[in-house]
Amino acid sequence: MLQIPTASATETRPKPILQLVGVRKTFNAFAAVEHIDLDVREGEFLTIVGPSGSGKTTLLRMLAGMDTPTEGNITLHGALINDVPPNKRPTCLVFQSLALFPHKTVGENIAFSLKVRGVDPATRKARALELMKIVRLPELHHDKNVMKCSGGERQRVALARALAYDPEVLFFDEPLSAIDYKLKKTLEKELKDLHRETGKTFIYITHSLEEAMVMSDRIGVMRAGRLVQVGTPEEIYSRPVDRFVAEFVGEVNTIGVRAGADGLWDGVDVAGRFKVRPPESGAVLDKAFVVVRPEFMRFLGDGESADNRVEGIVYNEYALGSRIQYQVRVGDKVMVLELSRARALPPGADRHVAIGWDAADAFTLAS
DSSP states (O other): OOOOOOOOTTTOOOOOEEEEEEEEETTTEEEEEEEEEEEEEEEEEEEOOOOOOOHHHHHHHHHHSSOOOOOEEEEEETETTOOGGGGGSSSSOOOOOOOOTTTHHHHHHHHHHHHHOOOOOHHHHHHHHHHHTTTTTTGGGGGGGGGSSSHHHHHHHHHHHHHTTOOSSSEESTTTTTOHHHHHHHHHHHHHHHHHHOOEEEEEEOOOOOHHHHOOOOOOETTEEEEEEEOOOOHHSSSSSHHHHHHHOOOOOEEEEEEEEEEEESSSSSEEEEEOOOTTTOOOOEEEEEEEHHHHHHHHHHHOOOEEEEEEEEEEEEETEEEEEEEEEETTEEEEEEEGGGGGGGGGGGGGEEEEEEEGOOOEEEO
């Protein structure tokens, strides 16, 4: 079995604030979450990603106290919180719908939790204005009806309201899923800035890998109720534990191979003999998948070489701003290259091409 190298036991890590041990959640005969073990480090930005139905929202609801685990334990600072209701936990959830009070002003929305606690009006207003500054809302918006704000401004109001509660842990349930791309990129950066400025622990749920890669200290990938892999964005992207993670975390080229003679491997779904980097675990494999990210593949001109080479026909290309993506048919398989414009094919170039990659730029997974 392939294994991802683990950190040294002597490496200093922040202490866990939340711990899950054997957490399972069933609904009748259906297991939505299956035996999750996870330490959430104090002050980190942890994002849980996965396809629809993978169990990430159910996991978040248990962490926030909205659902109770069927089995296992959730602890906060070492204290069991399985049955502690949401309003008794030092945590706060920012919903996908934001759940703002439509009849209230921006300031009233932000200071609502303070009002419930009996904080006097002057202190509530001062705190609301302080938080508006943190989330980059104009002070003049304090008395503005929240429904007259833009979508991005309402996102900021929801964040400020969550911070007013002064939680130790903030949970986010896909809060950026319903806004346009440009605003989303702005808010991703602001959320990351906010995390660093406040030092709070953020646990974020999304189906968008791009969001997770931009913002997170660590990413957990879920599939069928289980955490398949937890690691830094670089670990998840460059050292996935299996084919599912590799293909979920960005576009990849996957080639089946069998061990052959002379240290080369025979292609299964692509004709050729390939130089393959051994798996990092040192496992001995008879069959494997070679996985190559599109940015590590290149066109090979006359006199150019690579560890591995195949020939095919360019049948489509897509402009991606500063980069161009090419789709090349190699036999019955489509392979994808993503190159800077400086390395792009010139107009009118022959569509019959040679493409290649180096063994060091690919990784090997058990089939």
